[in-house]
Amino acid sequence: MYMNWKCQIESIGVKFPSKTLTTKELLERFKTPCVRKFGLLTGIFEKKVCSPGEDSFSLAVDAANDCLSYSKYRADELDMIINCSITKYKDGLSHLYEPSFSILIMKAIGADNAMTFDISNACAGMLTGVYLAEKFIRQGIIKTCMIVSGEYISNISDHALKNIKTSLSSELSSLTLGDCGAAAIIERTDEENNGLTVSGFITLSKYSNLCTGMQNRNAPGGKMKTRAKKIHQAAITESVPILQQALSNSKMSLNNIKWLIPHQTSRSSILSGANHYLECFGEKPGHIAITLKDTGNTASTTHFLAMYKYLKEKQFSKDDNVMLLCFASGLIIGVVIFKMNDIVYRYGKLN
Amino acid sequence: MVTVARPHFSFYLGNSINLSVRAARHCLIKSGVDMCGLGLLIYTGIYRHKNTGEPSIAALIQEKISSGRTAFDDSTKTQNTFSFDINNGGCGLLTGIEIVHRSLVNKEISFGMTVAGDSEPFHGLSKSFNFNASAAAIILSLTEGSRGFSLFRTYTYPEYSEELVSRTFYSIPTWKKRGQNILNVSQRESYPDLCVELAVKSLYKFLDESGILLKEIDLLIGSQSPLKFTGRLKARLGMNENFVEISQNGEKTFHTAGPAFALKKAWDDDRFKSAKNIIFLTIGSGIKVSVALYRN
Known part of the structure; x- marks a missing residue:
């Protein structure tokens, strides 16, 4: 007989690479000025990018250690580690197929008792990790799970810079990507009001060709092609009934959500999505998180990076209702709703 | 199915x-x-x-x-x-x-x-x-x-994570050849024997936990890689007909789909349906062993 435990986010950690690349510096690399007002359109003015010695693995390990520094758990108390990154670069731009990243992270942080595996689900990776952690915790199989991701994805810009000839290029979205590592510990909780509600995770595969990324054959790193307008329109339109059901599962309306944290692609697409929800629901959340100004789109880590930033800035209050909304190539749509817990008291003291 | x-x-x-x-x-x-x-x-x-x-x-x-x-x-x-x-x-x-x-x-x-x-x-x-x-x-x-799956366990041995490493490296372009991302699967000689050793160790841990004796296993469906793993494991466990092995040609083997190929073989010859206690045992780089019990 399976139990029906609830779970909550216990701690979050983030690691940025040391180098900053401004949008101005990035655009100056074009031989001909074919992209204009990129910063204004996307809301991205700079991003963090890996330098030699930094890669997906180092970002993931450093984020995991940062997460543990805020946690009441030691590494050896973790029951499960799920690595969720799209990129699996170790020692520069060398893609590691085997062994899995999660087992190397387990070894690096000393989580000797953890079950490990990697998942890959584009930018929905970390929230898919939450989806799986919730499943295992709810059934009483585990008590704690670390979800971790290190994204060294800015290298895709190098391919894009060579191929973008006009502002209509399918590789334009590649310029928005920045590097970051993020980790979160999900724990079992006895508190009835604090549980995560995970719902609406769905893959609308008819849109799977709208954003594709793969390894380069003849150059280090990867490449990505996106039909940005189409995927944005599909995500916004198709997410409305999913959002409705998620809110109904949580017995809430959009008005009750204090913070809506969507996947951070660009400022203009987030705002147009928010306007669409206002038209459909007739109501809006308290705040919509836009945190990509100085980080860019950091792929699977964006939701936890946004939460970490707001926790550090002491913007959240205890009992605030937060909604994490993911859109990712596939097309994957998923919603996680929860109430902010005591985590708000553990961040921001150093600021 | x-x-x-x-x-x-x-x-x-x-x-x-x-x-x-x-x-x-x-x-x-x-x-x-x-x-x-x-x-x-x-x-x-x-x-x-x-x-x-x-x-x-x-x-x-x-x-x-x-x-x-x-x-x-x-x-x-x-x-x-x-x-x-x-x-x-x-x-x-x-x-x-x-x-x-x-x-x-x-x-x-x-x-x-x-x-x-x-x-x-x-x-x-x-x-x-x-x-x-x-x-x-x-x-x-x-x-x-x-009926069906009833117990899953994974045993991890991270001290052997270097035994099988598979990664790409970039070959620098020369005047007559473009640069290329080459996949290199690097397996140590000791890897197959270690896999057998750790599979046996994990299986006995699993049997202790599930309360089943080795002789009560009617069918063992397992990974088919690395090469020589299945033959050595079969001999080590002293199993015969109840160990499903896929015949391998040459130096190639089945990787992640291997256990499913073994299941398909046992499914087709009715061994799966007639078995009561079935053990699924998979092994992979890391080194990691996953075991599950399936009851008919």
Whole structure:
């Protein structure tokens, strides 16, 4: 007989690479000025990018250690580690197929008792990790799970810079990507009001060709092609009934959500999505998180990076209702709703 | 239901995505399950065609086998499929099965599919890649009573994480050759023996926990790689007919889809249906051993 435990986010950690690349510096690399007002359109003015010695693995390990520094758990108390990154670069731009990243992270942080595996689900990776952690915790199989991701994805810009000839290029979205590592510990909780509600995770595969990324054959790193307008329109339109059901599962309306944290692609697409929800629901959340100004789109880590930033800035209050909304190539749509817990008291003291 | 796929012609090297689609499609047809009835679709292969990073291969498989038929529509009461990939070395298939199993017992889904498939990511751009292009699909449904999977355990031995390392390296361009990303599978000589050693150790731990004796195992379905692993493990455990082994030609073996090929063999010759206690044992780089008990 399976139990029906609830779970909550216990701690979050983030690691940025040391180098900053401004949008101005990035655009100056074009031989001909074919992209204009990129910063204004996307809301991205700079991003963090890996330098030699930094890669997906180092970002993931450093984020995991940062997460543990805020946690009441030691590494050896973790029951499960799920690595969720799209990129699996170790020692520069060398893609590691085997062994899995999660087992190397387990070894690096000393989580000797953890079950490990990697998942890959584009930018929905970390929230898919939450989806799986919730499943295992709810059934009483585990008590704690670390979800971790290190994204060294800015290298895709190098391919894009060579191929973008006009502002209509399918590789334009590649310029928005920045590097970051993020980790979160999900724990079992006895508190009835604090549980995560995970719902609406769905893959609308008819849109799977709208954003594709793969390894380069003849150059280090990867490449990505996106039909940005189409995927944005599909995500916004198709997410409305999913959002409705998620809110109904949580017995809430959009008005009750204090913070809506969507996947951070660009400022203009987030705002147009928010306007669409206002038209459909007739109501809006308290705040919509836009945190990509100085980080860019950091792929699977964006939701936890946004939460970490707001926790550090002491913007959240205890009992605030937060909604994490993911859109990712596939097309994957998923919603996680929860109430902010005591985590708000553990961040921001150093600021 | 389990189905497998290999390239139709021996000269064709195969593409892991197409092979996975073929295995998944046959599995749906043979089991009589409609694509809209699948709640979860998990892909667990490691060596993907062109090393596709996004979308997930599971989403691509979903699209090819459903032809755009899935949509969020509560009015028709159709299942909404959620697809994603898992990478857990040679243990991926069993991890995928465990996740589907947990969703089934929770009554979140009615059917779930796990697909595994491998092929050389870029033809001709690899060193020591000794895995057959192959794919397999398994559909799971909820059973009544104590039949089906009942216990899953994973044992990890991270001290041996360097035994099998598979990664790309970039060959610097020269005046007569372009730069290329080459896949290099580097396996130490001691790896197959270590796999046998750790598989036996893990199996006895598992048997202790599940309260089953070795002689009570009617069928053991396991990983088919690394090369020489199955023969040595079979001899070490003193098993004969109740150990499922796929005959291997030459120096190539089945990787993530290996356990499903073994299951298919036992399924076809009725050994699976007549067995009471069935052990699934998978092993992969890390080194990691996953074991599960299935009761008929």
